[in-house]
Amino acid sequence: MAEPEKGKEERELKARLEKLSGELHSKRSESEGSQDKIGSDVVRTGQAMSLGFRVLAEFVSGVAVGGLIGWQLDEWMGTGPFGLIVFLFMGTIAGFWNVYRIAMRPTSR
DSSP states (O other): OHHHHHHHHHHHHHHHHHHHHHHHHHHHHHHHHHHHHHHHHHHHHHHHHHHHHHHHHHHHHHHHHHHHHHHHHHHHHTOTTHHHHHHHHHHHHHHHHHHHHHHHSOOOO
């Protein structure tokens, strides 16, 4: 008599295991879908930050290079702050122009 009860218990355990496996599989499918969404949000945020840092670097480098060129020309020629002012202004314009070129570039999908 012990054998039929053992077989019944095994069948019940297998049925319970299959039910739990099905539930686990459905939960994993749901979480994978949400993970894909989260992953794509992280990628978009990283791309936006990268573009922002590039814009900042382009602008600051334009102003810095213009200022350094103007300062060095003033040192060599002894013209006072005029070269610095002119080249700082030109560097600012170059920085804005670089930012404009980046902003007008078509976005890729």
